[in-house]
Amino acid sequence: DADVTQTPRNRITKTGKRIMLECSQTKGHDRMYWYRQDPGLGLRLIYYSFDVKDINKGEISDGYSVSRQAQAKFSLSLESAIPNQTALYFCATSMGASGNTEAFFGQGTRLTVV
Amino acid sequence: RKEVEQDPGPFNVPEGATVAFNCTYSNSASQSFFWYRQDCRKEPKLLMSVYSSGNEDGRFTAQLNRASQYISLLIRDSKLSDSATYLCAPSQREQGGKLIFGQGTELSVKP
Numbered sequence: 001d002a003d004v005t006q007t008p009r010n011r012i013t014k015t016g017k018r019i020m021l022e023c024s025q026t027k028g029h030d031r032m033y034w035y036r037q038d039p040g041l042g043l044r045l046i047y048y049s050f051d052v053k054d055i056n057k058g059e060i061s062d063g064y065s066v067s068r069q070a071q072a073k074f075s076l077s078l079e080s081a082i083p084n085q086t087a088l089y090f091c092a093t094s095m096g097a098s099g100n101t102e103a104f105f106g107q108g109t110r111l112t113v114v
Numbered sequence: 115r116k117e118v119e120q121d122p123g124p125f126n127v128p129e130g131a132t133v134a135f136n137c138t139y140s141n142s143a144s145q146s147f148f149w150y151r152q153d154c155r156k157e158p159k160l161l162m163s164v165y166s167s168g169n170e171d172g173r174f175t176a177q178l179n180r181a182s183q184y185i186s187l188l189i190r191d192s193k194l195s196d197s198a199t200y201l202c203a204p205s206q207r208e209q210g211g212k213l214i215f216g217q218g219t220e221l222s223v224k225p
Contacts, residue, residue, distance in 0.1 A: 033213070042120075042201060042217035043158070059214075090157060094213070102148060103203075103213050105157035 003027045006091050006106035013081050013113055021076045021109050023091030031094045032074035033103065034058075034066060036087040043090065049074055081113040116216075117141060120202055123220035131192045135219045137202035138184040144204035147185045149176055152199045152218065161200070162187070192223045 004025045013019050023032065030051050035043040035058075045058030047066040055066060063085060065077045078085055088110050092103040120137045127133050139147075146165055150158035162169050164185060168177040175188040185204075189196055199218040206212060 035215070037155075040217060043215040045212070045214060048212060056212075058212075088155060092213075102160040102163060103158075105159070107157050108155070110155075 004091060004093055004104050004106040006089075006109050008109060009107065010110045011112070013111070015082055015113055017081050019078045019081055019111070021078075021089055021091075021111070023074045023076070023106055025072050025091075025093045025104075027093055027095070027104060028071075029093035029095040029104070030071060032068065033092040033094075034064075034074070034076045035090045035092065036060070036085075037090060037108075038087050046076065046089075078111075078113075081111075083113045086111060086113045117214045118202060118204060118216040120200075120216035120219045123199075123218075125219065125221045126224060127192055127221070128224055129192060129194060131223075132188065132190045133192055133221065134186055134188045135200055135202075135221075136184055136186050137216050138182075139202075139204040140183070141204065141206055142180075142183060144183075144206050146205040147176070147178060148203045148205065148213070149185075149187050150201040150203060150215075152201060154198075158201055158215075189221075192221075194223050194225065197221055197223045 007022045033048040034046040049068045091106040094103045149161045151161045152158040162176045164176045173190045178185045199220045201218045202216045203213045
């Protein structure tokens with residue numbers, strides 16, 4: 001079983017619909033991240049959380065919201081999906097206050113908004 | 115200026131070649147640096163960490179130049195299996211280690 005699990009793996013949704021992407025981890029890490037990836041643009045940070053009570057906006061948070069339900073769970077919501085939110089979404093986790101630790105990624109969610 | 119910028123690809127090289135990628139970062143407070151490898155829209159996986167001036171692991175060498183704010187990744191004796199996208203990510207301790215990624219450099223190794 002993967003240490004960082006994203007659901008769903010693929011999703012097609014209509015414009016205007018609300019959709020939630022879920023991420024859970026068994027690594028015991030305190031830090032969790034949501035990124036989106038578009039061709040030629042690398043990974044862009046949407047939101048990140050350093051513990052259950054800590055939520056921070058990343059580079060491109062507009063149109064997204066998150067919830068850290070527990071240390072192991074971090075969900076990303078699109079309240080009203082639009083086509084330019086079509087992308088590959090990755091959840092990641094890391095551990096440690098020093099920042100000198102690697103991030104572990106989920107397998108990604110491929111989202112298409114039509 | 116973007117926080118992290120990488121050499122635009124793709125790099126097309128023959129097997130056995132030596133290839134180097136550069137990554138520049140704008141935040142001088144960055145203290146840890148990571149190179150990730152990403153295969154064909156799969157999840158990125160850590161290739162190397164760099165905490166001081168550099169790191170070497172087999173055919174891969176990462177070098178850090180803090181004065182010029184760039185890190186490089188050198189791959190010697192390229193293999194077909196090295197074909198992937200390489201992402202660099204500086205980490206800023208004062209921001210709790212948040213990882214910001216470059217756009218990635220695509221490498222294609224040909225027979």
